[in-house]
Amino acid sequence: MARAMPTQRRVAYTALAWIIALLIFFPILWTILTSFKTEAVAIADPPVFLNFEWTLENYRIVQERSDYMRYLWNSIAIALGSTALGLIIAVPAAWSMAFVPGKRTKDILLWMLSTKMLPAVGVLYPIRLILIELGLLDTKFALIFILTLINLPIIVWMLYTYFREIPGEILEAARMDGAGLRAEILYVLTPMAIPGIASTVLLNIILAWNEAFWTLTLTTVNAAPLTAFIASYSSPEGLFYAKLSAASTMAIAPILIMGWFSQKQLVRGLTFGAVK
């Protein structure tokens, strides 16, 4: 925006934007602050904002009390596992759709997207049944596999939109110089595709980390990730605000930071290229 704006108006807009932004961010800020309070301070009336004695006690208790580490490990394994598996399946598919498009490429892409729109609850029981029969209910393996399938359309789409931006002439030049398919992928495409792949990975980790339908309905103890761990604070533990806050802060902090880095990719990934 190159338009000149009177300073007065700029100050007013700035103030308004900051007030609204802080209001929107406030629940997160309040959770983080509360996680450093003692339980007594956390429910103090009137509420205490900043002037309290900061403590790390809650973090220690949450760790000890509830095998937090196991839930954390499950979340990491599921998010990273499903992302890795998704990439292995999606990269070749997106590559071929972007560089060797056929008559039906567009239909296949749209069809893939349509699988994403299937309401999960419609297939919940069969999936549970299949997992029980296979002895895979409440295992990380099952969740990794299911989250891979859920996010596969988004991964393929994102990679496709990135790959399509790589100019085809470069490929032809490589081919003329005698590069085979393997060399083409390894030495020409891969280096150019890495930024796109990186943002796809980032978005997919975020989506998998926060997924809260399958992780809640298909796990009980062994494979339960942080989404389920937090859900167990529903009540009465949820009334211990400081501990709830500490657990929540630990669950959202890594993703919050990753999310801030992936704002732009988020738009592309979640609108399937319809808004750029």
Added chain:
Amino acid sequence: MATQHSRSAARIMMAPAVFLLLVWMLVPLCMTLWFSLLDYRPMRGTFDCCEGFANYVRFATSSAFQDAILTTLIMVGGILLITVIGGIFLALLLDQPIWGQGVVRILVIAPFFVMPTVAALVWKNMFMNPVNGLLAHLWEFFGAAPVSWLTEAPLFSIIVIVAWMWLPFATLILLTAIQSLDSEQLEAAEMDGAGPLSRFGYIILPHMARAITVVILIQTIFLLSIFAEIFVTTGGGFGTRTLTYLVYQRVIESQNVGLGSAGGILAVILANFIAIFLMRIVGKNLDK
């Protein structure tokens, strides 16, 4: 351009993704379809074939279904209203040359990355609790009686929680759309004497129209399957049972798989109506 060789290679490379998604889509869906025609209640050991459409009739004529549809419509509609209008307003504001724009953006976008169970529980306990919640303190400060949000206005409360999580999404996408607007157009309009309102109504809003449609459609698809937020706040009680939650309860909690599966198929059909519109828009964009 593509040789025969690379074409068949391409097919092989696409195969795993297509095959997996095909199986993922067809197998469970066919099972649900099959179950929906049965009297299938595992707890009682019934697995009787061929009720025909009895489950569908029973599910669709139950008052629970009608309530669930109404609840779903109010919930999705309410969230859409808040996020789209709020998103347009915020996008316009963030597009202005304000100081600290980067930080403001980061603050506004943050709720989208919060895990649904965390968002719901933090709001439920730390904000909406009638005794120790922050909103109760605020109400008391102004001399009003604290409200027990999740029992007195449960649907509204869940709408607020989910809208808080999705407002950043709408804002971010609409902001991206506004920023792609050619500023010369706006300057020309300004010079021709168009006021801010007519600039918004005749230039900015039409330019954003497609992005707004995309936001509405994508959010609708995600919002139709809201689960965790209801699961940890009201558990489907107090008139917050959406279609998704009703099907979940029938299938998992009361283990009436036949009936629940019929509901699941109805939910799939409902979602497909919306999906078709979204696919059209996305498909058009692919041709460019």
